[in-house]
Amino acid sequence: MGTRSAKLWQRIMQRGVRRFWAQAAREAHETALPVLRRRRLVARQLRNQLDTLISIADGRLALPIIGSNTFPKPHGTDWAWRPTVWRESLPTKGKVAVQSKEGLGDEVTLFHDCTVSELTLRQLRNTRAKDLAPFGLRMDVFRFDGSFLSLVIDFPPEALAGLNRHYLIRMDTIVEMEKPLEIFARFNIKHGPNTEQIVRELPLHEEDIMVEFDLAYSKLNEKRIERAWVDLIFEGPEMNQVILRDVTFSRRLRAEM
Template sequence: MAAYPGGVFNRIMQRGLNRYWSGTAKHVRDMELGPLKTRRLQARRLRAHLDEVISVADGQLALPVIGSNSFFIPHGTDWSWRPRLWRESLPQKGMVAVESREPLGEEITLFHDCDHSELTLRQLRNTREKDLAPYGLRMDVFGFDGSFLSLVLDMPEAATEGLSRDHVIRMTTIVEMEKPLEIFARLNIKHGPNTEQIIRELPLNKEDISVEFDLAYTKMNEKQFEKAWIDLIFEGPEMNQVILRDLNFSRRLRAEI
C-alpha cells in the first residue's frame, strides 16, 4: 500500500491551501466575473479529486478490518478462533486444477479422488457491509469425475488444551452457492491410537449457519488428546461455486442440569 508523503512541507502546503480556499469562500460574492470564473474552474477540478478520495476512503474504511477476530461468542466460551484464511491475506491467493492433498495456506487442504481436476480455490476480500470476516474462500467446481470432495481444516493446539467430554464445540459459517448441495461438517479428535468423529449436516436454508459438536457422546480419553481437525464434505458439487464468507469456532462447557 502506497504511503502519502508527509512531513513539514506537506503540513505547510495543506495550511496554505486551507487559507486560500477559506479566503475565497469569504470573498466569493464580491468577486469580479473574470476571477470568479477562474475560481469556479479551480474549485470544480479540486472537487473531482476530493470526491474520488472520499469515495475510495469510504469504501476501504467500510471493509472488515484485516486481522479481525470479531464474531459472536456464546456465554461461557473458553476458546475461540477464526482461521487465518478468513482473517489475513495469504501469500498465495488461489490455485487452479487443484490436486488432492494440495494445501492453500497453512491450515486448509483440499481432498478429492478425481482423475482430472477441474477445481479452483481462491481467497477473496469480503466487501459486504454485514461481513465481519475480512476474507472468504471461493471454490469453483466444473467437471467432477470423483466420488468425494472435502476441505480439511487443521485446528490449532489450543483447541485441545484443557478439552474434556464436558465441552461443546460450535462451528459457525456463512455459505453462498450457485445451486443447492449438501455440506457436512465432521469433527475429528485424535486421542492416542483412536480418532473420535462427530458429523453434522449444515442447515443451508439460511445464510448464517451454526452447528455444535457435543463431546459427551464420544468415548474420548481426555489424557491422550493429540490433535483435532474439521472435514467439510461436499455432496454433488459438480458445476457449482461455493463461497465460505466466514468460518469460526468457539468452545464452552456444557451447562450442568
C-alpha cells in the first residue's frame, strides 16, 4: 500500500511541475524581471539534467544495444574495437561549420584546410535490422575550397599492448554516399621520433569494405611504440554526404610463410 501511495504522489507532483512550467512559459513575456531571472536560472539547471536524461535514454533505447562491440572478427583476433562515436550516445550530437581539429567525442577529429568551413558532423541512430553498430556518423560537405579533408580516429592504449611487426591491423566499415568519391585509409603508428604510415584505398565497389595493414612491411621499432591512429582521407568531397554506418578495428597475428 505504501509503495502505491508513493507512486501516486509522485505522479501528482510530476503533473504539478509540468503545469507550473507550462504556465511560466506562457507568462514569460509579462513576468517581472527579477522573477523571470530566477526562473531562467532554475530552467537552465533543469534543462542540463533533462538533456543528460534524454541522452542516456536515447542510447539505452536505441537499436542495436548501446555499447555493442559485436561484429564479425577473423579467427585469431586478440583485440577488437568499435570507437565510441559508433558505440555510445554522445551528449553533443553534431557540429556545424566544423573547424580543423574539431570532432565528436574523444576519438574522432576532423582535419581540413578550408578558408571557410561548410562542413557538418552528426551522430545518427542506426535503426536498420542489419546494422550492428548502435550509431553512425554523417558528414555533409557543401562548398569545399581546401586541398585535403580527413577524419582521424585515435586508437586506445589497449590496441598497442604487445603490438609488433607480426601483426595485421584490420579495418571494416559500412559507407553510404550521395555520389561516388575515393576514400583512403592511412594507418599511422608513432614510435619514438618516427611515424610509420601504411595507406590503403577503401574498396567502395565491394559489398564488404575491408582493408588490412601488414606491419611486417614497416620499419616499426616495437620497443618505442607511443600511439596509433587512422586517417580516413576523402578525395573530391565537395557537395556530398557521407555516412559511416560502422567502423571497427581488430588485430591478429599474421600467418608465417
